[in-house]
Amino acid sequence: MSPLVLHVTGARPNFPKAAPVIAALERRGVRQLLVHTGQHYDRNMSEIFFRDLGLPEPDLNLGIGSGSHAVQTAAMMTALETVFLDERPDLVVVYGDVNSTLAAALVAAKLGVRCAHVEAGLRSFDWTMPEEVNRVVTDRLSDIVFATSPDALVHLAREGVDPDRMHFVGNPMIDTLLRLRDRFDGSRVVTELDLPATYAVATLHRPGNVDDPATLDRMVAALRRVGDRIDLVLPVHPRGRQQLEASGLFDHPRVHATEPLGYLEFLGLVAGSALVVTDSGGIQEETTVLGVPCLTLRPNTERPVTITHGTNRLVTTEGLAGHVDAVLAGDGPTPGVVPPLWDGASGERIADVVVDVLASAD
Template sequence: MHVTGARPNFPKAAPVLAALEKRGVRQLLVHTGQHYDANMSEVFFRDLGLPAPDLNLGVGSGSHAVQTAAMMTALEETFLAERPDLVLVYGDVNSTVAAALVAAKLGIRCAHVEAGLRSFDWSMPEEVNRVVTDRLSDLLFATSADALVHLAREGVDPDRMHFVGNPMIDTLLRLRDRFDGSRVVAEVGLPDEYAVATLHRPGNVDDPAALDRLVAALRATADRIDVVLPVHPRGRERLAASGLFDHPRMHATEPLGYLEFLGLVEKSRLVVTDSGGIQEETTVLGVPCLTLRPNTERPVTITHGTNRLVTPDTLADHVDGVLDGTLAIGDQVPPLWDGAAGERIAGIVVDQL
């Protein structure tokens, strides 16, 4: 049983489902309902060719405790009714940790895809989710070698961890030919040279003082290059009220589907983001990524790929460096980000069932 719920889960689960399907494993896909807007969820199922969820728990939004508790209550009923041999969870969202907790208490084995990533920043809800999920998981699938080091340090038995590569990149490589940002380019009226920005971390958008500094830095970016910013529901009102979109070269859009978003990213000059997954996608696409965060749980995107950590104070200088070619940025794709991670995961899962 696969448990998903939030936007970043879907491109990670898709290749694992497909690879297990090929091996004839009986599977159920559960959607907790953490993300429920059509442009945060449905569009991904369509774009990725995912089967409709067998079950949508319809949990929706709430505080962390309210949302996680509602997921756990509904997941417990589901696990008891279906008695899966293995629960697969993805990434670091609340749906991930909720499913791992319920599985552990019911004595059902749990596999964590994207295990061992650490920002070491406990102010991030995702860091709490990552550490707890890994502690509760029986099988840990790592996307990068540093993750294995973290898990070993935390006492995880080496027999339970597997370096399999990055299933989100399987999806990217499979669908790359179909990436297409042209509708958005036309509707927004973007010139050939443009940047893509995304912003949704609580640490950035929930705190008014932090948001003010970011808005100033993004305006400075838009002074240099047109910026298209698909606006995540978190922080939507605050961003709109900040006056950011009064800048003539700063263009807001609704959240975009997978193929449109990566179509825009692929053809962009640079990306400014606080997302986790986009740091990895830009690395594979070879697009410079300036990450507005004090740390990253994905350091391989810096050591190998195109990622740089920036602050609101240093963003404009980095944008200048990318635009004038003076900022040296990596161009290596990390080991095993080769499109076969789902196959590796499925091979190991089948051995364990």
């Protein structure tokens, strides 16, 4: 039987990264299996993305759901171990830095199954971020690491990763953005919220921003100051919904909550906005390519290329309103040169490496 590649996804950021890889491998006739752990189980956080991105329905949906990091990761490992033993994949491909990524890499390593990590080498050097732990451990366990930017290669080399394991392929998430850009459409939300022509978008969900009451209070005050200047739309992530609704943020007449949005609708909203306020890694990359000013409410970023080559700036809650004023005055971050290999062909480059690896194992 021909070699089997098993893809593990689990959360919204994984899907636009996986879609071009799966499509490129399908064109090469590679046998594949798509597993969705169910880490994101809300329809608009998961199911709608499969439709928007043209992803095949998962062959297996493990339905893990939410829980603490330990509970969620352990449940994923238990379920994935059964899947790997039943299916006997020749290669497991994992994406990004979520708990599903770590769980699959750990199980593959324990079972002696080769693992490839797409989006390897990103580092914030902030060990308070669960994602940083996931990134570093996954890269250490993976047999093949696919880097999206040159700085990622530097980090991997410093950590002693064998150069033969490292491949600079560009950013497959940007493949998806470029492929679907003509279909972006945020008009429904604009109409329903009666937004003016100039508006901003915010996305906030990281524990460092929404879990600590004092930090949340400062963030809410900062967002209300933004609302004094410009209408602000906030699709509410399930993770921070309760805290944000209880904070009184949405009592401000120009701060608008909406449900999580599908890929095409959300990026349509972003593409039409004057600026984005976020703590998301992926949105820093998407706004870089879209040319939309991005203000990242974090002290660090694992994607510095979005600052050197894109429209991203790191800001504090205290300085946020001033940065918004600068953007509205035309003095904010402006589009730079698109990062190298963010050209829509990353999935093809990844597929070429995977095919070579599978062939060399025969």
